[in-house]
Amino acid sequence: MQVRLLVLSLVFFSLQSFSQPFRWNDVSLIMQGAGYHSTILNPQYYTEEIDGVTPTLRFSGGVGLMYNFTENWAVSLTTDYQRKGQRFERYMRGETVTRDYKIDYLDVNLMGKYFTDRYVFGLGGYAGFLVREELRFKHDVMLGTQNFFNANRYNDLDYGLQAEVGVLLDLDYRTKATLSLFAMYGLSDINNERFQVDLLGEEYNPARNFIVGLRFTVYIITQPF
Known part of the structure; x- marks a missing residue:
């Protein structure tokens, strides 16, 4: 019994010795995935037609690199395939019409990060390149779902x-992870000029992407320089 306790103690303290914060000059490979609520701010092209906004769950995934300038400060560059957009409801003749706008981007993210022994804080920006746009129109009177692809509606860049x-999690000697609450706020108008012309008789306000959710990131630390 004493031998078992001794072995378990040695294993425990050995693992604790490897559980260290990031070090200066560490380079990490990043793999991350996220689930989030996606919103279009100022969806003006619906005006009075909107009767309800349906909670819209989207997902993303990506890879990247992170470099630590110190034990606490780092900069990361990642690329994510990110689905944005939103679902809206309209009641028409006693029935519910759902419009699901799916706008897919390839996002390039540049962030500065501050790590403590337990937490991570990040701030940065992103540039999203339009990959695909889809309108899924569903009416409960119709059979099934029809897909309509909308060309020339959104800008190529967001x-x-x-x-x-x-929170920062130690997985093993060279693998760490974070579970984070994150938010992304678009500064650009997602509608292109051609689509804005269709909004006749309205004082135009830019439509922007906004998402908030949870992101799980794994950091695989490579050999330092």
Whole structure:
């Protein structure tokens, strides 16, 4: 019994010795995934037609690199395939019509991060390049769902700011993870000029992407320089 306790104690303290914060000159490979609520701010092209905004759950995933300037400060560069957009409801003749606007981007994220032994704080920006746009129109009177692809509705570039705050997890000697609450706020108008012309008789306000959710990130630390 004493031998078992001794072995377990040695294993425990050995693992604790490897559980260290990031070090200066560490380079980490990043893999991350997120689930979030996606919103279009100022969706003016619906005006009075909107009767309800449906909570819209989206997902993203990506890879990247992080470099530590010190034990606490780092900068990361990641690329994510990110689905944005939103679902809206309209009641028409006693029935419910759902419009699901799916706007897919390839996002390039540049963030500065501050790590403590337990937490991570991040602030930075992103640039999203339009990959695909889809309108999924569903009416409960119709059979099934029809997909309509909308060309020339959205701008090819979406950019904005983002921030995160989360907890730091030690997985093993060279692998760490963070579970973070994050938000992304678009600074650019997602509607292109051609689509804006269709908004006749309205005082135009830019439509922007906004998302908030949870992001899980794994850091695999490579050999330092």
